[in-house]
Amino acid sequence: MKKVLSLFMVTLVCLSSLKAQDLGVHQQSKTYEWPANPEVREKLDQWQDQKFGMIIHWGLYAVPGIIESWGLCSEDWINRPDSMTYNGYKSWYWGLKDEFNPVNFDPEKWAEAADQAGMKYLVFTTKHHDGFSMFDTKQTDFKITAGPFANHPKANVAKYVFEAFRNKGFMIGAYFSKPDWHSQDFWWDKYATANRNVNYDIRKHPERWNSFKQFTFNQISELMHDYGKIDILWLDGGWVRPRETVNEEVLSWGAPIPEWDQKVDMPAIAAMARKAQPGILMVDRTVHGPYENYQTPERSIPQTQLPYPWESCITLGNNWGHVPNERLKSPDRVVHDLIEIVAKGGSLLLGVGPKPDGTIDAEVVKRLQAVGEWMNQNGKAIYGTRITEHYQDGEVFFTKGKKGEHYALARIAEGEALPETVSWTGNLPAKGTKMTLVATGQRVRWKKDGDQVVVSVPKAFRKKHKTYPALAFSFQSND
Template sequence: MSALNKIDMNMKRFLLFFVALTTFFSVNAQTKTDASVMNDFMDKRFGMFIHWGPVSLRGTEIGWSRGDQVEVEDYDNLYKEFNPVLFDADAIVKTAKDAGMKYLTITARHHDGFCLWPTAYTNFNITNTPYKIDIVGALNEACKKQGIKFCIYYSVLDWHHPDYPIHSSKNQTIDPKSDMNRYLIYMKNQLKELITKYDPYMLWFDGQWEKPWTDEMGKDLYAYLKQLKPTIITNNRLGKEFAAMENKNIDASKMIGDYDTPEQVVGKLNMQTPWESCFTICNQWAWKPNDKMKSLKQCLEIISKTAGGNGNLLLNVGPMPDGRIEARQIERLKEIGDWLKINGEAIYGTLGGPYQPNDDYATTRKGNKIYLHVLNTNLAKLSLKTIPGLKVKKAYLLNNQTVNVEQKDAISLQLPSHQTNQSDYIVVLELNGNAENIPVIK
């Protein structure tokens, strides 16, 4: 072997070692998001989720109706008709702000693979629709103007992409022509593009439950994102450990990401692991004509129970094919915002607990105050367990109306009768010490 060939061989060995070392550190460097960043996120408590894309033309569910309610060929060509001429990013962000929401998350790419931004890595994107305008960019700019944190949803799976091994929710057969390594490069390119162009506050992943995706891929991607933007927040759907719709108890040490994601259910009271429940304002995630909408009382109970469990709420709307949010949904969101203008003190910047939320009440706390969210407004009296070492000095509504309280073997409250059959209301319990240090009372 010549000296030149030896140098080439040594160089190859060095490069292989370097690649292996880089991969090892990227997969194992699980540097979690700074606590101050996470505290800021959890203080916000309430955000808007938006599920939207060409599928709104059919009124069926985004991603999941492909090859089910809508033929694959039809579904994959809907983008050629997608022209939401009444889309107004400023109006949508104002709707979120008026609802009391502090952040907004848009489905930049759902399971169907269609991209709402002009990505350089696939033609299956907004540029090739009749509309052509960058929807992700427009929402980002509107959020910046109105002081709302901008966040991006990105699906781990992509049934449309030839290199992702599964091409249908109904048929989980692995495509032998697919190439998961090439697909991972595609994902990283797109995510780098999204972070570079839009600098999102948070990334919301989904679709990691399918067999082709592994926890090792999730760890590698999490580390990659942290290299691109150290302060980026991600949910835990880069890995298999998540509460999901079953609201499972999870092992936080196995979680890949910064917070847990119960779906269509209020998460359990947890003072250690951050979490965010996502709910639809109607039944379907994407827009559906005449979809049944949640009542104001249902929405407020979800908000109170979520904050009472020490979590955030991401409430979803699905714009119509023309780009507008339905007027009835806007009205419901405004009603929530009106309630929060009066009662937001008991939601934003609070801790959950110390009592477990139930169907009658939930509690949040801040400083020396416990905020009692009365959910069952037909109650005339309410009894709470006493707090070891602390006493209730006084009780009152947020409008300063006095509430009669006695503390002996229990904390007994005489609730105001005029609140019967009204929306949830808040009773403030002012203590003679710090409410934030109270252990959870079971």
């Protein structure tokens, strides 16, 4: 009966917290500072070639199938079951460590699914805000290697996830939460947890905050030294930051801002990380400055093109982690978002949450494969491209290759038949240039009609594909 009640309460938490995700969204900084380090600039250029990545949220929250760690937070937008006290909820949540036993964990299958989708880089949650480490840290026993999964040959989860994706040629990113709600040096049991911030006055207890800073440094150092080549250190929890960097974006999250700094000494962390991993990209989300090497608008696409590096992190379903019966975005929607993001100068980091047994839902894999079919045929217009000044005309978006080749990508409304012609203004092909349909390499007929280009879609292609997410054309341009 106790188990049934727990599952019932979990369902309520899940259903009532869907909106909470939107209130915890990180948008993006207003300013950008290009890195001065040439190794970082080189890595950043390499990352900008990838365009499409997978972010994997996996932790204790997968066991009941709820939205990540947020139920632990006591801000007023959190809605837990009325029958459960806050301390009772925390006790129940911390206890999930004794149930998390993903016996079917097979990171090679994860990497294969991402590779089939056409993805090129990974960001994996080594630790979310709840403090549960998905790697064999020596700093705490609140970790995957100290529970029922401890004797599994791949118990050190992050190591094997990174290894599997690295073997597929992926760039590797380590997600790490700066706040740690399980740590007594962040949420001290002496005080209530009023919100997402540290729950004691750092000015009155500097030794406790210094202990937390050392704990954070040590955990990140483990990841930088013991887990192979890491390309990106993706730091979440942007409210843990120097107080002088608090801006309108931070204030919009709704959590009160403490009167004290919540610095974790990013200069020391960055110096250590780059000594161990030369050129590593630091992504201190929303904290504009030298440690935010690219921006990360969350669940959104910027309204206009941006001239500096950025990535939209967007979920395939509604939640970052696994939630049963999730409503997933269609492959067409993913392709359409990817095209718009790339034309505006960004990359798409698509969120997937494995199930508590360690597998990825079959429907998720199916949709990723469908995206991959389009990417396999049209990837030339996506990978390694850069922005053009005229980047959009209605549903047609434009990119440019490093050798000067231009691409036009025409999004087709989901479910609609392919048109006989596609037209756009701007980015006019050079006179006499050969234009090809990227998916087949087939030459296509085109004509100029005033300031408009009209391209004929091959009849054979329209017959073969009753529907298709987007048509990509390659040409040389006068622009």
